[in-house]
Amino acid sequence: MxxxxxxxxxxxxxxxxxxxxxxxxxxxxxxxxxxxxxxxxxxxxxxxxxxxxxxxxxxxxxxxxxxxxxxxxxxxxxxxxxxxxxxxxxxxxxxxxxxxxxxxxxxxxxxxxxxLKPPADKKAELLKDPEYFKINTILTAYTAFNAMAEIANSDKIGKACAYRMFDGVILMEIKGGPSLNITVKDHLLSVGVGKVKLPTATMTFNSMEFAHKLLNGEASTFGGMGSGDFGLSGAVALLEQMGKLLNLVSVYLG
Amino acid sequence: MNLKYEPKKIFDVSKSQEMFKRALNVMPAGIYGHLGPSEGCMIPVQSYPLYMSRAEGAYVYDIDGNRIIDYMCAYGPNFLGYNDPDVDAAAAEQRKKGDCTTLVSPISIDFAEELVSTINMADWAFFAKNGGDITQFSVMIARAYTHRKKIVLTKGYYHGVAPWMQKLGYSGVTEEDLANNLYIDWNAPEQFEALCKKYPGQIAAFIATPYMHGNFLDNMIPVPGYWQKIRKICDDNGIVLIFDDVRAGFRVNIKGTDFEYGIKADLSCFCKALANGYNISAICGAKKLLNATADIAYTGSYWFSAVPMAAGIATLKKAKAVNAVEENIKKGKKLTDGLAEVAKMNGFDLKVTGEPAMFYLRLANDYPSTILHQEWVAECVKRGVFFTSHHNHFISYALSDADIQYTWEVADEAYKVIRKNHPDYEGYIK
CATH class of the missing domain: 3.30.1050.10 (SCP2 sterol-binding domain)
Incomplete structure (x- = not known):
């Protein structure tokens, strides 16, 4: 690391x-x-x-x-x-x-x-509270996507992934939750809050529940795409590399 | 072009979707790999049929009872038409005699002889199952022959899924797996020459597809003289030239795509169209590599299965008899010229690249997002024309003029749907 x-x-x-x-x-x-x-x-x-x-x-x-x-x-x-x-x-x-x-x-x-780091013995109980669940999921998402950008800009393997990304804006949206926009410019990534009108690619979590599962390693992106819980559109070449960058987040944040 | 037609039926694919939910419980990603919704870029997946009930000719029938014109051809293997009667008869005849047995069938020699007489560069043939088996083997042969480690690849390549064929950052791939890979751009022999100077006596092989048919990008034909320059650099530096003809083999020239482009490769890898869907791949080689190849331990449980070999012989014989390669090229040209015209009539700019029997499509209007193109592809699929948005397509000999006409009509209707669904399309359509 x-x-x-x-x-x-x-x-x-x-x-x-x-x-x-x-x-x-x-x-x-x-x-x-x-x-x-x-x-x-x-x-x-x-x-x-x-x-x-x-x-x-x-x-x-x-x-x-x-x-x-x-x-x-x-x-x-x-x-x-x-x-x-x-x-x-x-x-x-x-x-x-x-x-x-x-x-x-x-x-x-x-x-x-x-x-963000609830004790293992209390986590399940805490997550039953809808407000706790929401804050946990949103903070986890913000951490993951911002961490992803840092990895793309700094980590050796992350840079290799970013090198394969062309300029564009990826819209990440959690239905019923927040949206983030990830800008790729000259193989460097930056993260902003909110939607953009004409994204180059989109990544949509169709529910807060699936976002929570995926961000916590309890679901797979491929499975989610198949089941309709998770949707992608647009420049798949960008999304493919972003997926690999997101995989690296757990290396740093465990 | 006559585009007067009744509105097309929108397919119900609910049985496929239900079946897929069942698969998700017991199979990773439900359908893993390129046939699955994720790697197959089925966007949105709800528009796509996923499971077949049967296949025949140019069509695959899904479990909801829909007939689909299949322009992916199982990503290449469907060459003459699904369930081709001549190929199936040859396979059935061999099955009666035996398939996977301790003693090898003489048909293996027949198939090797058929390949040697068909493929211009071939002095011998070696059989395996998948394209990746033999691209992997080709590099091993080159290393065994040259006693060198490094290999040169062209950026945007695809040679299979062994770790060295993947990229840094891909799941399960380490830096060490890629340590001997060197990369150059496509159509850039001067970069290859520079690498030869930088790593004198260290490069075992140059491996590339005959033309750049990578995913997510316009396919690129070699510029005139490209392969001749690469061939010369290989010869001058003792480097083995490997043609990954797994995808393009038998879709450009029956004698091999290296022959079409005016050179002789040292090793050529074939799979896909080779046996019209029966599971076999082959590597053909130059005589100088025969002994090095013979000394490598490389084998698999089913690599001498006789049924696919019988199918392969029948496939090549029929392809020659009906001029399948040339006919498929004509069909591909006719289809894609028409598709571009349909797009133009609807105010879109459809860019067609690659060899005609392996055409790649993208909408120039929304590049690089491809959001509109993906929607168009999905609308075509919903009406029984299976395209993809990320990968080259394939033509089978079974494709008829009526199929092409139907495809144009579906394409027209799909473009009209896209325009209707995107009143703000000016944002995409420049």
Whole structure:
């Protein structure tokens, strides 16, 4: 596993989920309602991501921006250790804001883990709650597709797949749920939220239930296509490579 | 072209769809591989018949009772027509004598002699079952003969599904599987020459299809002089030239597609049309490779089955008697000229590429999305004309003028449906 790619996934796919968590989950929204702070994460060979908490919202920005608290990591491994819950201390700039990190931020991270990594013995029960099921599925989808883009842009095998992709936009839609658009430009992938009018290819999950199954490795894409739970249209050559990239997500996120 | 016709019946394929649900419980992907809805790019799958009840001539009949003109021909094996009576009679006669037995049938020699006398480059023949068996073997022969490791392939290639034939990132394929592969673009002999300079004395083989008939792309015929340049580079550098004629074999020239393009390959791989659907493949080789081939351990349980060999002999004899290759080329040309005309009459630009008996279709208007083309293909399938949106098609000798006329009518109706379903089609149709 390539540690730089893993760190990119942790920063730009996992951590960015906090903005969606705070939108969908009232508990998370309540945690940040009085916060007004920007936290920047800087990881060598990986890049910079900034989380901004203001007006009861959380926004993730890729790249530099004004930040009241800056966290610098010595290496991708250093950052990955923190995201994986290990005991590690980044380099702080503005120590007066560290309280946010140790308090609200940690609670937010726990809340995200509650949705994305539920304990095995409680998972089945939690998923019976429709609201939990929905947030779990949407966050899993956002993580998977954003991670996929990082893999395409950074991982050796991912780059080989991306090299076979021509320019275009792939629309991923979960019926009854969110849509994402994945842009391929010069063999680099980027992910946006929402539909596009004339996609080059489409990938449609016909229900939240099937999206959940597929994203959690409990169903197959080929089987889903056959049963009508999962539909593809348009440039299959793009979708074929995207499928292979999605397969690589589990290598990094297990 | 007369396109006055009654509206076509839309097929009910519900029994196929129900059957498929049953298969999903006990078979990976229900129908795995290129005949299945996923790799077969059946979009949307609900439009497609999936299971046959019988086949005859140019038609396959599904379990819902629909008659379908089959332009995929089982992805190639249907060459003379499904259940061709002459081929079936020869196979039945051999079956009475024996098929898979401890002692080998002399018919294996008859079939090898038939191939040697038919295929221009052939001094000998070796039999297996599938195309992939022999493309794999061709590389082993080249390595055994040259004592070298590397092989050169053209981008967009398909030579089967062994790990080295697949690509980095494909399930079950490792970097090590691909370690000896080198790649060049199609129609680019100068890139091959550059590789020979970069890896002197290390390249065992150049393997390619006679022309580029890869999926999802316009098929490309070799530019004049291309194969002659490749042949010379191989000769100058001691490299074995392998023709993967698995798909194009007997659809361009009965003497081999290398003959059509003016050269002699060192090894030529055949399958698909070889025995009109009976399961056999063959590799034909130049004399210089005979001993190296003989010393390789390569075999399979059914590779000397006599029934497919009898079918193969009958197929080649009948193909020669009725000029099947030439007739199929004419049928393919007539069909595709008409399809392009029908498209044009409906305001669409249908691009036809490849050799006529293996034509590839795509709508130029919505390229590269192919969303409209996929919908058109699905509308054709729903009316009994089996096309695909991702792969070249095949012509069988059983295809009649009436079938071609019916196909044009279906194509016309399908284009009209697409226009009606897409009032916003200007977004796609440029």
């Amino acid at each position: 390539d540690m730089v790619t893993k760190a990119k996934i942790n920063l730009f796919a996992v951590l960015r989920n906090l903005q969606d968590l705070c939108t969908m989950d009232p508990v998370a929204a309540d945690m940040i309602k009085n916060e007004n702070i920007s936290v920047q994460f800087k990881v060598p060979n990986v890049g910079i991501g900034t989380l901004r908490f203001a007006d009861g919202k959380c926004t993730f920005v890729r790249g530099k921006g004004p930040a009241s608290l800056k966290l610098w990591f010595t290496s991708p491994e250093h950052f990955n250790t923190m995201i994986d819950g290990g005991k590690t201390i980044p380099i702080f700039i503005n120590v007066f804001k560290v309280g946010f990190l140790l308090n609200t931020f940690m609670k937010l991270a726990d809340r995200m883990a509650y949705f």
